[in-house]
Amino acid sequence: MSDHDDFVEGIGLGKTRRAPVQRRAKITREALVEMAAVMFGRTGYAGTSINDILASSHITKGAMYFHFSKKESIADELLLRWSAVVSETVGKAAASGQPADRQILMIYRELAHRAETEAITRAGLVMSVDPTLDGARATYQAWTEALTLVVVDALRCGALDCEENMSRLADTLCAGFIGAVQVATTLDENHTISRRVDDLLLMWRGTDPATVRMVEGASL
Secondary structure (H helix, E strand, C coil): CCHHHHHHHHCCCCHHHHHHHHHHHHHHHHHHHHHHHHHHHHHCCCCCCHHHHHHHHCCCHHHHHHHCCCHHHHHHHHHHHHHHHHHHHHHHHHHCCCCHHHHHHHHHHHHHHHHHHCHHHHHHHHHCCCCCCCCHHHHHHHHHHHHHHHHHHHHHCCCCCCCHHHHHHHHHHHHHHHHHHHHHHHCCCHHHHHHHHHHHHHHHHCCCHHHHHHHHCCCC
């Protein structure tokens, strides 16, 4: 019996039947998203088919279509997950009460850690610059805009030099971040993402011992 059939039969049969079925449906959905994220990371979005995802996840086609009508729907889910991670991370940094320039370090280091350890986060990030996806550009812009607000605060507080080109800092760091993740993913070296992003932050802030300690100590 498929997950879809299980779910349909569970409707209206009482709490003892419905709750387990709903949990099972959630588990199936999460497994699909996770496997899609892994496959997109290995062969790219365009190079991955629905059949590839199903073959690797051992989930029936009926169950997949119950949760996602097409491959693009899974991509949309990954973009939403990435946006949620960004929002959560920026919110945690703001709640820390740290100076804005330190919040920038905290945000990028936390995002690097999650991209390194979470296939879903990593895939959503990379797909935010995929030109074939309708929601990619808006997702990327929302990310840079969220970081721009923190950069502006750092400029206003005097923590960063107030130069005209500094207004592009958030976009430049986001682009460099994606580059670091994409290179690590392409080389099958996801374990190096945090190190690569730390190097990126050090190139921005400087490599003197005090700055190195500041970067390494910036965490959420």
